[in-house]
Amino acid sequence: MNKIEHIGIAVADLKAAGDLYEKLLNTPVYKIEEVATEGVKTAFLQSGPNKVELLEASNPDSPIAKFIAKKGEGIHHIAFEVDDINAEMARLKNEGFILLSDEPKRGADNKLVCFVHPKSAGGVLVELCQSIAQENL
Ligand SMILES: CC[C@H](C(=O)O)C(=O)SCCNC(=O)CCNC(=O)[C@H](O)C(C)(C)COP(=O)(O)OP(=O)(O)OC[C@H]1O[C@@H](n2cnc3c(N)ncnc32)[C@H](O)[C@@H]1OP(=O)(O)O
Numbered sequence: 001m002n003k004i005e006h007i008g009i010a011v012a013d014l015k016a017a018g019d020l021y022e023k024l025l026n027t028p029v030y031k032i033e034e035v036a037t038e039g040v041k042t043a044f045l046q047s048g049p050n051k052v053e054l055l056e057a058s059n060p061d062s063p064i065a066k067f068i069a070k071k072g073e074g075i076h077h078i079a080f081e082v083d084d085i086n087a088e089m090a091r092l093k094n095e096g097f098i099l100l101s102d103e104p105k106r107g108a109d110n111k112l113v114c115f116v117h118p119k120s121a122g123g124v125l126v127e128l129c130q131s132i133a134q135e136n137l
């Protein structure tokens with residue numbers, strides 16, 4: 001596991017949250033991207049070395065909709081950068097962590113991603129992110 005790749009924040013209204021975080025971080029949203037397979041619409045802001053991912057549910061079955069219904073808006077997950085997501089997934093599985101998919105999935109912002117169930121990670125939803133090489137986009 002390398003640096004924190006982003007902090008995921010669940011929001012009810014992506015536009016309003018984007019405006020708020022632009023003021024808070026004094027930096028513009030640099031990308032808006034829907035990941036239909038995840039049921040989310042995302043907005044990204046970069047503040048120094050830190051990346052913030054705002055997440056709005058794009059359908060009622062979205063994990064973000066369920067999260068907000070249960071816990072309200074707020075920090076949803078921590079994503080870590082990995083060099084080799086398949087190797088990290090195998091290592092974590094071997095260590096007894098519960099992975100939420102058998103294979104990496106296509107995430108936002110040109111990443112391959114996989115999630116670790118919060119029940120096996122001390123109550124924190126952890127995401128692994130491997131950048132997709134330019135030639136493979
Ligand atoms: C991929 C695009 C983008 C990117 O970065 O590229 C994203 O980050 S997409 C982010 C949205 N997608 C996901 O979150 C996928 C992984 N999440 C899941 O599969 C589910 O949300 C899961 C399994 C974590 C929870 O789903 P479930 O249907 O089991 O919901 P429950 O409310 O029953 O939760 C069970 C249990 O877990 C606790 N929980 C749920 N979400 C979180 C969370 N984000 N952080 C910490 N804990 C969480 C929930 O409170 C329940 O615990 P309990 O003690 O029973 O209340």
Ligand SMILES: [Co+2]
Pocket residue numbers: 006008053077079127
């Ligand atoms: Co994320």
